[in-house]
Structures are given as structure tokens and as C-alpha cells.
Amino acid sequence: xxxxxxSQPEMxxxxxxxxxxxxxxxxxxxxxxxxxxxxPPSRQMILVIRQEAYKQQNATENRxxxxxxxxxxxxxxxxxxxxxxxxxxxxxxxxxASSRGGSNYKLTFGKGTLLTVNP
Amino acid sequence: NAGVTQTPKFRVLxxxxxxxxxxxxxxxxxxMYWYRQDPGMGLRLIxxxxxxxxxxxxxxxxxxxxxxxxxxxxLLGLESAAPSQTSVYFCASSLLRKSNQPQHFGDGTRLxxx
Numbered sequence: 659x660x661x662x663x664x665s666q667p668e669m670x671x672x673x674x675x676x677x678x679x680x681x682x683x684x685x686x687x688x689x690x691x692x693x694x695x696x697x698p699p700s701r702q703m704i705l706v707i708r709q710e711a712y713k714q715q716n717a718t719e720n721r722x723x724x725x726x727x728x729x730x731x732x733x734x735x736x737x738x739x740x741x742x743x744x745x746x747x748x749x750x751x752x753x754x755a756s757s758r759g760g761s762n763y764k765l766t767f768g769k770g771t772l773l774t775v776n777p
Numbered sequence: 778n779a780g781v782t783q784t785p786k787f788r789v790l791x792x793x794x795x796x797x798x799x800x801x802x803x804x805x806x807x808x809m810y811w812y813r814q815d816p817g818m819g820l821r822l823i824x825x826x827x828x829x830x831x832x833x834x835x836x837x838x839x840x841x842x843x844x845x846x847x848x849x850x851x852l853l854g855l856e857s858a859a860p861s862q863t864s865v866y867f868c869a870s871s872l873l874r875k876s877n878q879p880q881h882f883g884d885g886t887r888l889x890x891x
Contacts, residue, residue, distance in 0.1 A: 667817075693879060703820075703867065703882035749819060764810060764835065765869075765880055767819040 660685045660752050664768035671740045672776050678725075679735045679771045681750030689755040692726070692733045693765070698746040706748070709733065711755070737773075745775045779803050783868050783883035790858045790890050798853040798886050800868030808871045809851035810835075810880065811843060813864040820867060826851055858890045 661684045671677035683692070694706040709717045709726050717724050721741075725734045737744055750768040781802045790796055800809065807828050812820040822835030826845040840862060842854045851870075855862060865887050869880040 662819075701865065701885045703869075705879040708879060764822050764825055765820070767821075769817055769819040 660687075660690075660754070660766045662750055662752050662766050662768040664748075664750055664771050666771045667769070668772045668774070670774040670776060671737070673740055673742060675740055676736060676738045677740055677773065679737075679748050679750075679773065681733045681735070681768055683731050683733065683750075683752050683766075685731070685752065685754075687754055687756065691753045691755060692724075693751040693753065694722070694724070694733075694735045695749045695751060695767075696744075696746045697749065697770075698743075703749075707735065740775050742775050742777060745773055747772050781868055781870055781881050781883040783866075783886050785886060786884065787887045788889070790855075790888065792858060792860060792890060794858050795854070795856050796858065796888075797855075798866055798868075798888075800851045800853070800870075800883060802849055802851075802868075802870040802881070804870060804872075804881065805848070806870035806872055806881070807848075808880075809845065810869045810871075811841070811851065811853045812867045812869065813837065814867060814885070815864050823853065823866075860890045862888065863890045864888060 663682045690711045692709045696704045696706045707719045721738045723736045747770045749770045751765040784799045810825040811823040814820045824843040826832045829848040832843045844852045865885045867885050868883040871880045
């Protein structure tokens, strides 16, 4: 079974600075997808960024980028120019790309990292 | 666009009571999921469905039942609520054979069992 580990329960960053959230995962598969979700106090689960394992290029979405190291099974999220609205719980998630069975479409989540942004 | 809608948003139950959480999606998604979120645990899959009339167990299915009578609806039932089921419940949906597409989540239901 796949597991996702977020080793930082809490992180803080000054407004306008850069912060990196860590995520590692364990899998025996070669084809999969990785996601970062943001959960603000409103409780919504908002997709921040996704990465396909077969792509070597790191995904970017505006101020958000990832450092995907497939051999190391690492998938960190970098937030540049942090804003107060970035304060939230961030979840890393894994999804198999296998077409065998519906369970391979489920997401496996890490336990989350609570990000605080200081003005 | 409504996306994924969960009802109710909050509920307080007494131990032993039963209730049903409703999830509705208007995106014509095949796959639907129920997760629970507990402090320090992330989200864990309770049950999921790969299509109308089919359901399957996830990581933590005990004490819950589900039904998918219509493609757009996925119901989560608690037959005899226990305090250990106090949690925030999320429903999600996704497209079939589009595993690079994200799951779309509802806003969650906060359930307290006294």
C-alpha cells in the first residue's frame, strides 16, 4: 500500500518570503500522480498543483511550484512571495495511474502541514 | 456551477442514533468517494463508488454504509452512531479513467456524536 508522509506538522513564514513544505511517499509503482491540496479555515479542499510522475519537468502554478524527485520519492511544495491568504493546512496526496480496479483512483493523503503566514 | 454539494453542513447526534449524509454532484462524474478527516490524521477513505449501483470499502469502512442509486448521488449512512465517528466528512468525485484529474470536494459535514 502507498503511504504519504508530511514530516512538518507546522510551518511559518513571513509575508513576501518563500517557504517549502516537504512530502515523501512510498510506492512500488512507476506511474502515478501527486497533488497538493490547500484547506483554509473555511474547510474547503482546494487543488493547488498536480504532477504526473512520467513528467520530468516540475509543475508550476503562479507562485506555487514543486520539486519532484522521483528516485527519492519526494514531492515538496514551494510557495514564493507568501501572502496572508496562503495560511492554511496543506495536504500532499498520491494517486495511482493504474487502471486495475476502482480503488486505484483513490487519493492517499499525508497528515498535513499547517502553514502560518506572519505579517 | 454547484460542483459537489453535501448536506447537512453540521449535525449533532446522540450515541445510537442513525443518520444519512447526502452528497450530490452535477459534473457527471463516475467516481465518488467518502472521506473522514480527524485531527492529525489527514483524510481517510471510508467507501467509494465506481459507478451507479456499485460501492466498495475503503480504509475505514466499519460502522458506515453507502448507496449509489443514482449516478449523481452518493449517500453515507451511520446506522448506530458512536462517539468515535465524530469527525468532518468529505465527499468527492472524479472522472472515470482521468486519474490525472483532481478529485472535486464538497465543503464537508461536521458531525458530532454525544
